Amino acid sequence: MNNKIMTSLSLLQITDLHILPGLGDIFLGINTEHYFHAVIDLAFAENDHFDLVLVTGDIAQDPCEISYQRILQKLEATNTPCICLPGNHDNYQLMQQIFNTTQVNCQKQVFLQNWQLICLNSQIPGSPSGGLSKEELLFLEDCLANYPNHHALIAVHHHCLKTKSAWLDTMIIENSEEFLTITKKHPQAKVITNGHIHQEMDIKSGSVRILGTPSTCFQFKPESKTITLDTTSPGYRVIKLYEDGRIESKITRLSEPLTGLQMDVPNY
Template identity: 55%
Template sequence: MNDSKDMGESSSHFSILQITDPHILATSEAKLLGVNTAHYFNAVLEHAFSSKRNFDFCLVTGDLAQDPCPASYQYILSQLETYNIPCVCLPGNHDDLEIMQVVLCTEQVNCRKRMVLGNWQIISLNSQIPGSEGGYLPEEELEFLEQTLKEHANFYTLIAVHHHCLPTGSRWMDTMMIENAQELFDLIKPYPMVKTIINGHIHQAMDVQLDCVRVLTTPSTCFQFKPQSERFSLDDTSPGYRWINLYTDGSMDSDIVRLPEFLKGVQANTQGY
């Protein structure tokens, strides 16, 4: 879907909830690396929506499913629809985009490529390489991005993508970053209205200012990867989410929030998943 959605211009700012990498399994009782991913997905959503923030929009930035089957996406759909706000979902390396587009295809929860929030636009890019854990932005995605930036040059812009575009300092993780990330940065350089890039995938938080663009990453709603690690490594840091406020003058605020509870059951000595 390449359609857009305009949510109006009545607010001085718009508040976005970003959640990422829930890794939902085919049944809500199943566990991944000892973690009940469905439990923590719901706990994060409940925590976010019980906060004092009133979210206008939700972004789910990939790896929605660990078992990419209709049941997984139907479960995600049922939980997201509970909160009655627009949600856009991006594919990650564990997802099946075709199934996502069939199941996550309601007015409220979908895979739209562009959303409009007042004088901001949110552009979603697909960095998935089918059959691979790594990321890449194919020509059609970069063409879509450039065309959208040209056609809507008066909009401040947030770009959302699954894979990371800057190194994390974890050698094993950085083998999976967007291979042609420099093409992305070169493309957006002539467009100063691009203010931020957000992604998932790395199961940890980063906040980097690169020239005029702020690059943000967000903890997973389930287990986290240990920062600055040579090999695959987990820690017991709590799941979390990110809030982002977009203001009409082009400025933004953002921070992460973690659940107050420790992660239970995680098998930290595992070699992968």
């Protein structure tokens, strides 16, 4: 009988912070920065250790140096390695300039024991929709082909499978089929995790598990035809990666409700 205890890596995913230029600025009736801090504080209070913090885009709502600097300060205070991806609201060039420390950066490939994290940029400049350039797809293919003995977690901002929310699914990764075809060619590709949808998702495409994570601020109501906010609290996702390729994951949300959320969305 094998009594070996299977070790695991623990990743914290946060997403869609929508941080504003001013410390006290309000977006859709709420202070997004307050909830970003509250979610981070809860995650570290309720978990003993994270090997990595993964921030999957829409980090700033109106990107500028001062907001990214404040985000950097909070992430560095965790004393945990942090990888940041761009969302459609972000300025990726500015992100790369500011998130450029030993601890907090925009690395696209990270090795953690016998796992590799592959980070993809799904931005289409000037559009809220997602897409993966030929360069991004080639990068993904190379990472998977060159390291067949490493299980792979792929992180990207936009979603690659439909959410059943008609308005959100107009912004799905435009070449999702090509993206998923690559992952299915490589059995070590175990999981794709994304932001953007401001709600929970946990479904499979073949053997690949697809995860969507709630925002650290406001949520979108699932299965809605038009843009509709939800009163569900902000949250975070913990992803545990086991050396045999298994994955465990769960969502935790703040116990406090959003205060002052503006349910009517004139322009998102």
